Amino acid sequence: MKSTPLSLIAGVVALAAVTGFAAVTAPGDESVAEPKAAARLPVERSSLLCxxxxxxxxxxxxxxxxxxxGESGGEAGAAELKPAEPLPTDGEEPADKAKDEKDKDEDKEKKAGDKPVVSLKDLGRPATADTSASDAPALVGTATGEFAPGWTAQQTxxxxxxxxxxxxxxxxTGPDTDFWFxxxxxGEDRQDYVHLTNPDDTAAVADIELYGAEGPLDSDVGxxxxxxxxxxxPMLISxxxxEAAENVTxxxxxxxxxxxxxxSAAEDGVGSDWLAASADPAGTQILPGIPADATSVRLVAYAPGEDDADVKVQLLGKNATFSPAGNATLHIKSQMTASVDLKDVTRGEPGSLRLSPVDGSATPVVAALRVVRGTGAxxxxxxxxxxxxxxxxxxxxxxRAKGSVLSLTAPGETAKVKVTASAGSESGEATVKTYTVKGGTTIEVTPETPAGLKGGYALTVETExxxxxxxxxxxxIAEGGVGMFTVQTLPDDGGTVEVPAAEQDLSVLDD
Structure with missing residues (x-):
């Protein structure tokens, strides 16, 4: 039986990719290549959507x-956020394109729309842009080379x-295929929209499922x-x-x-903010950064699997971990949304919430908090x-120079972290400070702003x-007598990836 060199090479490549072996030896060779540990290398390309x-x-x-x-992709690159603009269908002219001077002007405007809204010039120093346009588009961004590892962007x-x-x-956010909210x-007092942004050159097809307290909500148009x-x-969820439901996943x-x-969620008489996706379903979930002066905290959780989930509800406070009075556990029925009003659970101290299995079964759940500060108008x-x-x-x-507070929680062992306040977008030098977070607690710190700060700055947290x-x-930000606020979580930036160590060994082709 003959084997072609091409098929043998394919087998070598596949085996090396799966095992991470440094080499693949020919049959009969008693020396066995020792597997090398995968190296962690900086990513070379990142995508973000606003x-x-x-x-x-x-x-x-x-x-x-x-x-x-810090460590980067090495090569020079770029990080740009551009308007999301529909591409014309292959072989067709845009429907509104005519042959007169007016349309030439429109073509010029379209080309101008392809210019970056924000373009990053330096590592360690943010770039900013502002708009007050009511029709400002979504943005599609790409970072390459040295700008890719740890690239982040915020829209405020x-x-x-x-x-x-x-x-x-x-x-x-980065593009993906699965999100839980x-x-x-x-409900009648809420106007919630799901915004779906496609960064690619071909159409995407999405499904939106809704789950209330009694299970799936009837929906054909999703x-x-x-x-x-x-x-x-944008799709208005209602x-x-x-079916009108106060709490929906x-x-x-x-x-x-x-x-x-x-x-995007807007609530009559209360305010509005963005609701980002929950971490992937897991038996234990951490929800950090409940403000000390929160006047109302509502926990909303969902169990996507076939089994019900019973979870312990614990507040990681300033000095210790404890369960909120009367809400030590929460039962979440399979494919149903559960909620509990924890009221002013932090009682003037910063805190974070931990959900963990009651009996060790670790049924996966997703979760989020609705947090209110202030009263009345x-x-x-x-x-x-x-x-x-x-x-x-x-x-x-x-x-900003004022108004930023960082919350750090260590749900397990005590930890030490380094916090870097970057150089300012216009001027200012970075500052670094180290914090120790006792196990089972949450600390709230006001970052040390960059010396000579002008403009905005970024915060980077590293586990030491x-x-x-x-x-x-x-x-x-105080506006009209209202302390308006927003909370963003800081998961690992994914700036490095594991790359298996492998090399070709063509001796396998020898007879």
């Missing part, structure tokens, strides 16, 4: 782009008036939603079902392609999804020793 910010005529939006200093919108009054902040609503190439589609998946997904709302640990490094952009640390940043 949703369309606001339809309000009185809203102002700031975009901030940042890549921390201040709406001083109207039904969507509030400070709306969101870390721009516990904490949404189809299936097979086409998101055109390099476009963004139009996807005829939204599940976004794609049949083809990939999207960035995030939910001065209320403002924000959301905190369950999030992963900081890991090696995590960053959050758009911090001890157990895992989860982090969140609260940004507060």
């Amino acid at each position: 949703p369309a910010p606001s339809m309000s005529d009185v809203a102002e939006t700031t975009y901030t782009s940042f890549t921390p200093s 919108t201040t709406a001083a008036a109207g039904s969507a009054r509030g400070l709306l902040g969101v870390s721009c 516990p904490g949404a609503s189809t 299936e097979g939603i086409t998101v055109p190439a390099r476009s963004s589609v 139009t996807l079902t005829s 939204v599940h976004v998946t794609t049949r083809s392609g990939r999207v960035g997904a995030v939910v 001065k209320q403002e709302v924000a959301f905190i999804p369950a999030t992963g640990a900081v890991g090696e490094r995590a960053s959050v952009a758009d911090n 020793s001890g157990g895992p640390v989860h982090a969140a940043r609260t940004l507060t």
Whole structure:
């Protein structure tokens, strides 16, 4: 039986990819190549998507782009956020294109729209841009080379008036195929939109499923939603079902392609903010950064599997871990959304929430918090999804000279972290400070702002020793007597990836 050289080479490549062996030896060779540990190398390309910010005529939006200093992709690169613009269908001219001078002007405007809204010039120093346009588009971003590892961007919108009054902040997301959003609503006092943004040159097809307290909500129009190439589609959640539900879990998946997904939530008389996706379903979830002065905290959780989940609800406070009175556990029925009002659970001290299995069964769940500060006409709302640990490094952009507070929690062992406040977007030098977080507690720190700061800055958190640390940043801006705020979590930035060590050994082709 003959084997072609081509098929043998394919086998060698496949085996090396699976095992990570340094070499593959020929039959009969008694020497066996020792497997080498996979190396962690900086990523060379990153993608981020920012949703369309606001339809309000009185809203102002700031975009901030940042890549921390440190290990990079090595080669020179770029990091740009550009408007998401639909591409014309192959072989067809755009429908509104004519042959007169007016359309030539429109073509010029279209070309101008392809220019970056934000372009990053330096590592360790953020770049910013502002807009007050009510029709500002979603943005599609790519970072390459030295700008790719740890690239992050934030979109912050201040709406001083109207039904969507509030400070709306969101870390721009990477494209994916699966998102969970516990904490949404189809209630009469809420206007929640799912924003789907497609970064690719071919259309994506997405499904949106809704789950209330009694299980799935009837919805036919949430299936097979086409998101055109390099476009963004907002879907009002309450139009996807005829059922009104105060607490809803939204599940976004794609049949083809990939999207960035995030939910905008506006609540009459309370405020508005973005609801980012929860961490992937897991038996234990951490929700960091509940402000010390929270007047209302609502936990919303969902069990996506076939089994019910019973979880312990614990607050990691300033000095110890304890269970909220009367809410030590929460039963979450399979494919149903559970919620509990924890009221002012922090009682004037910073805290984070931990959900963990009661009996060790570790049934996967997703979760988020709806947090309110203030009372009466001065209320403002924000959301905190369950999030992963900081890991090696995590960053959050758009911090101001005043109003930024960093929350750090160590759910297990005591840990030490390094916090870097970057150089300012206009001027200022980076500052570094180290914090120790006692196991089972949460600390809240006001970052040391960069010396000579002008403009905004970014915060980077790096784990130096001890157990895992989860982090969140609260940004507060006073507007019209209201302390408007938004909370962003800081999961590991994924700036490095494991690359198996492998090399070719063509001796396997010898007879």
